[in-house]
Amino acid sequence: MSTYHHGHLREALVAAAVELGREKGPDGIVIREVARRTGVSHNAAYRHFADRDELLREVATYGMDQLSATMLKRVRRVRVTDPVERARRRLREVGKAYVEYALAEPGLFAVAFYPVTLPDLSGPYQLLTDALDECLEAGFMSAEKRPGAELPCWAGVHGFSLLYGSGPMRDVPRRQRDADLAQLLDRIEDSLRA
Template identity: 50%
Template sequence: MPTTEKPYHHGNLRQALVDSGAELARASGPEGVVLREVARRTGVSHNAAYRHFADRDELLGEIAAVAADHLERAMRTRLDEVDETDPARRAAARLRATGRGYIEFAVAEPGLFHVAFCPLESGPHSKEDAGAYLLLGSVLDELVEAGAVTPADRVGADAACWAAVHGLSVLMIDGPLRDLTQEERSGVMEKLLTTVERGLTRR
């Protein structure tokens, strides 16, 4: 007699598949996200998984959104630690905090970090929809409001700051800086953040 597939009894299957995929991504990056393995770990057949996701790319897109959310939260955690009250110094400290949170997340969670920016067949990620990018923009706006950065220097600063911290993150997790000690890594990170801040706030 033909067997019938058992229904999923543990809540939202779509979310469970995303959660399982995120754990695979955490361990192995985007290459580790295989729909059949995600289904197996969730305890369902791959046919059940295909009822919720047309293909691996669609699942990977949802996992990328989860990873991006984790990245934004890491940046916000660092922002919450800023206790400076002077408007200009506070805005500068918040800029450094966003960069620090970004780089620290990349080093601590390289698998999720790679997934957050992995290319998708369905199309490129939209930076306008990325919470981390919007958060950076709001902090840069604070610098302008505080008089620490001119409106002219604000133009294009989002991409420049993003490129700086993203580039260092990649060098630390995949490139020649991956073997730095924690102390050395911290020193290079702070040097970069100081350089970015001084470049923006120069008179």
């Protein structure tokens, strides 16, 4: 059971809900259990959240923020100076980071894409958009291929994350999974290349 400082109950409730989401996914986030872990009555929790959906949305936002941070960290590690190669590698790192987060945090990833919670996707989506725009500006991608390129890129890594995270490919050894991800990213690159 965690404790909280007076005046910070909402933050403590969200922190407990994040841990439940991390452990059990969206079905594990129950206001009574969040309140119990925080050391308050469930009535106290309801003073801060109208319903479970509102609490789930808070956890989803946290998850998306963490996904964005993971993506940004990987993008910033790309240090090559050639503009085309830098753009190509940054796009790959966006995809790798997405899968990395989904596999490392399956519970929070599931909360983030739970039907009632779908939060603002602007962070991860903007990072993908920026990477694609950089590919266009550097000449890696032609202008004709740029419109709508976010959808196949996102769908590819999201589908991969589900297949290898909780789906039928979940038991594939890491080495094979990494090779499969590299192949997927190669195919995405091939479809975008000018």
